[in-house]
Amino acid sequence: MFLRTAFAAMLLLSLPALTPALAQAPEAPAAVDAPPPPESALQEPAAAPASAAAAPVPLDNPVYTQDTPVEKIAADPQAKAILDRDIPGLLSDIRYPLFKGMSLKAMSQASDGDLTQETVNKTVADLQALFPR
Numbered sequence: 193m194f195l196r197t198a199f200a201a202m203l204l205l206s207l208p209a210l211t212p213a214l215a216q217a218p219e220a221p222a223a224v225d226a227p228p229p230p231e232s233a234l235q236e237p238a239a240a241p242a243s244a245a246a247a248p249v250p251l252d253n254p255v256y257t258q259d260t261p262v263e264k265i266a267a268d269p270q271a272k273a274i275l276d277r278d279i280p281g282l283l284s285d286i287r288y289p290l291f292k293g294m295s296l297k298a299m300s301q302a303s304d305g306d307l308t309q310e311t312v313n314k315t316v317a318d319l320q321a322l323f324p325r
């Protein structure tokens with residue numbers, strides 16, 4: 193069932209690896225007689241005051257969406273059980289390493305109908321039911 197999905201995922205994952213190499217501008221040669229950086233550039237910047245930015249509060253309950261990578265969902269045992277129930281064979285597929293970084297939405301778009309948006313929506317609803325807000 194996931195043969196086309198895995199193939200499409202492999203193609204999608206290989207594109208980002210090729211794109212930066214093609215888009216990279218040639219680097220300018222480093223100047224041989226460049227002066228050393230000033231002492232002030234070597235010092236660490238001063239720490240921002242505590243009141244300037246509040247520290248982010250870690251979420252006890254993760255929020256899963258259709259854009260969450262499958263690998264992140266599968267790392268949570270409860271969410272993994274939902275993936276196994278709603279999309280059987282996804283995590284046990286031999287090509288899982290190829291598409292684990294993709295989101296359910298991206299997999300659905302690349303699957304050519306094997307993974308429907310309806311299945312993705314049901315799975316996301318089940319995942320969000322794990323941790324009600």
